[in-house]
Amino acid sequence: MNNKTGFNRLGRNASHRRALLKNLATSLIMHGKIQTTQAKAKELRSFVEKLVTRARVDSVHNRRMVARVITEKDVAKKLFTEVAPRYVGRPGGYTRIVKIGQRRGDASEMVVIEFVDAVADNKKEANIAG
Template sequence: MHNRIGFNRLGRKASHRRALRRNMVTSLFKHERIQTTKTKALEIRKTAEKMITRAKEDSVHNRRIIAKNISNKDVLNKLFTEIAPRFTERPGGYTRILKMGFRQGDAAEMVLLELVEKAESKVEKD
């Protein structure tokens, strides 16, 4: 029977799934938006939301736990110093998924996964 499956296997082995999740989450935090398939976005969103919640409290323990999934130190620092402080008042729902249509080759549903709060643009007045 196919009962109580808590996640989508995405047609990959466990190690490949783990690497995919790490790379996609790193890209999401680096660029603050990524284009991917709907099923991947739903899986990535779970991990990203948990990481942002943990990053709201900047401690050595939390940094080490998140560093297991984000290998790039610049992105890790960006998460703790820029991204997480934007969401201090928000209890959850840090990402949004926008539908973009279907991919030409295989008709997979494509979406845009992005962070809800945008970075404040730095415009200098003369």
């Protein structure tokens, strides 16, 4: 019996939810980390994990499948050339969700979602710089 195996609707209809996840995924790939609500981050995590898993194998088919979701060419290129190669040996778990407290206006739980190895890269750059 598969109880509660669905997904969070995020208070939106299907097309609005799909557009929201596409935009959040594009921002996450572009910037490496983003600040959002906990519910959105949990949905985004599975969405981005599937994209990165597909991008780990660079083929024409996979590029076209990713292009259906990531419509900005430079972001899709970054996914295939910079982000996905870091996770070739990792079987999933590419993102991390860190709680940062509640939003002042409505007390929503706010989090930062980021790629796991991004922190290690930032530390390496800091050590090289100084």
